Amino acid sequence: MTTLSEENYLKAIYHLGKQDGEAVSTNAIAEQIDAKASSVTDMIKKLADKELANYIKYQGVSLTEEGRLTAKAVIRKHRLWETFLVEKLNFSWHEVHEIAEQLEHIKSEKLIDKLDDFLGNPTHDPHGDPIPDKYGNYTKIKSKSILDIKPGNQGILTSVKDSSKAFLKYLNKNKLALGDTIKVIDFEPFDESFTIETKSKTMTISKNVAENLYLSI
Amino acid sequence: MTTLSEENYLKAIYHLGKQDGEAVSTNAIAEQIDAKASSVTDMIKKLADKELANYIKYQGVSLTEEGRLTAKAVIRKHRLWETFLVEKLNFSWHEVHEIAEQLEHIKSEKLIDKLDDFLGNPTHDPHGDPIPDKYGNYTKIKSKSILDIKPGNQGILTSVKDSSKAFLKYLNKNKLALGDTIKVIDFEPFDESFTIETKSKTMTISKNVAENLYLSI
DNA sequence: ATATATTTTTAGTCTTGTCTAAATATTAAT
DNA sequence: ATTAATATTTAGACAAGACTAAAAATATAT
Ligand SMILES: [Mn+2]
Ligand SMILES: [Mn+2]
Ligand SMILES: [Mn+2]
Ligand SMILES: [Mn+2]
Numbered sequence: 001m002t003t004l005s006e007e008n009y010l011k012a013i014y015h016l017g018k019q020d021g022e023a024v025s026t027n028a029i030a031e032q033i034d035a036k037a038s039s040v041t042d043m044i045k046k047l048a049d050k051e052l053a054n055y056i057k058y059q060g061v062s063l064t065e066e067g068r069l070t071a072k073a074v075i076r077k078h079r080l081w082e083t084f085l086v087e088k089l090n091f092s093w094h095e096v097h098e099i100a101e102q103l104e105h106i107k108s109e110k111l112i113d114k115l116d117d118f119l120g121n122p123t124h125d126p127h128g129d130p131i132p133d134k135y136g137n138y139t140k141i142k143s144k145s146i147l148d149i150k151p152g153n154q155g156i157l158t159s160v161k162d163s164s165k166a167f168l169k170y171l172n173k174n175k176l177a178l179g180d181t182i183k184v185i186d187f188e189p190f191d192e193s194f195t196i197e198t199k200s201k202t203m204t205i206s207k208n209v210a211e212n213l214y215l216s217i
Numbered sequence: 218m219t220t221l222s223e224e225n226y227l228k229a230i231y232h233l234g235k236q237d238g239e240a241v242s243t244n245a246i247a248e249q250i251d252a253k254a255s256s257v258t259d260m261i262k263k264l265a266d267k268e269l270a271n272y273i274k275y276q277g278v279s280l281t282e283e284g285r286l287t288a289k290a291v292i293r294k295h296r297l298w299e300t301f302l303v304e305k306l307n308f309s310w311h312e313v314h315e316i317a318e319q320l321e322h323i324k325s326e327k328l329i330d331k332l333d334d335f336l337g338n339p340t341h342d343p344h345g346d347p348i349p350d351k352y353g354n355y356t357k358i359k360s361k362s363i364l365d366i367k368p369g370n371q372g373i374l375t376s377v378k379d380s381s382k383a384f385l386k387y388l389n390k391n392k393l394a395l396g397d398t399i400k401v402i403d404f405e406p407f408d409e410s411f412t413i414e415t416k417s418k419t420m421t422i423s424k425n426v427a428e429n430l431y432l433s434i
Numbered sequence: 435a436t437a438t439a440t441t442t443t444t445a446g447t448c449t450t451g452t453c454t455a456a457a458t459a460t461t462a463a464t
Numbered sequence: 465a466t467t468a469a470t471a472t473t474t475a476g477a478c479a480a481g482a483c484t485a486a487a488a489a490t491a492t493a494t
């Protein structure tokens with residue numbers, strides 16, 4: 001059985017290792033978790049002892065198959081709860097992450113499977129991120145950042161890379177939501193900004209915004 | 218902010234003190250929480266430091282107004298989550314307590330208020346226990362144990378005193394559920410058993426069962 | 435009233451998860 | 465190839481929450 005803290009580390013390593021087994025540095029984890037590097041070293045050792053992680057001193061850490069499965073189980077819970085909060089309790093997408101950070105650690109297989117059914121077995125959470133099924137499998141919608149889309153092309157906003165409260169509130173303010181059709185009108189090389197067009201209006205977005213919006217073509 | 222452990226102690230003291238401010242013994246709490254008396258003494262001191270409890274050495278502990286409010290907030294969460302699990306996720310009433318023991322510690326006022334609305338502001342949980350509102354107020358349905366009901370009288374099963382899994386499963390097996398009309402047919406002084414009649418059948422129940430079934434007349 | 439039993443508290447230890455400061459390895463720069 | 469900078473690990477400490485064993489207080493029984 002994993003502790004809350006262990007689960008948070010597994011999640012961090014999973015995300016930083018880009019889902020496959022890439023080795024992750026102590027400092028990267030420390031920043032993600034908001035802890036000191038020394039604390040990370042301690043925890044990595046514990047995870048390695050439990051055979052959830054592969055660890056060689058000074059060479060970073062990666063997840064074992066079991067570690068990866070556990071990480072995905074936590075992510076599944078996180079995203080199902082976020083979906084519940086938005087779909088059933090009418091939270092806005094920028095409010096749910098912190099609450100899901102708590103709910104993701106509730107231990108009950110049956111609960112999460114029943115929740116999954118109750119929600120209609122959703123495949124993606126309110127931020128467009130894929131929800132692993134109970135075996136850890138998921139398929140990510142093929143999409144690319146506006147940064148990589150040439151003017152003249154359009155697509156549907158399917159996910160946001162940055163799910164921070166600040167960014168989501170920016171999108172709310174500017175009436176941009178998942179599912180919207182967005183057409184890339186122009187690219188300005190000077191500041192790398194983009195002009196985009198939605199059903200309701202035309203607007204300019206910074207590079208910073210553009211790189212966090214993912215469209216499926 | 219209270220910790221998970223503090224919340225469990227507050228709840229225990231609240232229940233043992235019979236809701237009003239009655240002083241509770243160290244040993245009673247130890248048994249309820251399943252911890253050693255020495256651990257209880259330690260925690261009581263912490264609660265007293267935080268002004269959640271009144272504590273005089275060797276004379277037991279009682280809750281302050283703030284402690285009582287916090288306890289009721291946790292109980293509110295517990296019972297709302299239990300209601301959610303039964304009403305929305307189709308759990309049986311004997312499965313929900315353990316999961317609610319975890320969920321009751323999730324911290325978000327907004328979450329619990331939205332959950333309350335989503336459930337239609339229920340006044341009682343799946344075991345017939347009252348759900349405090351957000352100010353800690355609740356009204357208990359007036360009811361009495363079958364032990365105190367004379368043969369010939371009947372009432373509606375509104376709550377169970379013992380919410381243990383074993384007892385609830387016994388009731389399931391014998392097709393007794395909240396809302397059922399139960400008539401007391403006979404009392405046998407020898408073993409203090411009762412014969413009761415429901416819509417579907419007549420059966421005999423032990424004293425132990427009778428004292429845990431509460432009917433509203 | 436005194437002795438005995440029970441309850442409660444204290445003292446000291448342990449585990450988990452964190453931290454700071456110091457030591458060691460690795461990487462980058464001259 | 466050294467030296468300097470950066471990253472990582474170790475050593476030692478601390479807080480929370482639990483435990484065991486022993487001491488002290490209270491309650492019970494003669
Ligand atoms: Mn978390
Ligand atoms: Mn999400
Ligand atoms: Mn609890
Ligand atoms: Mn209940």
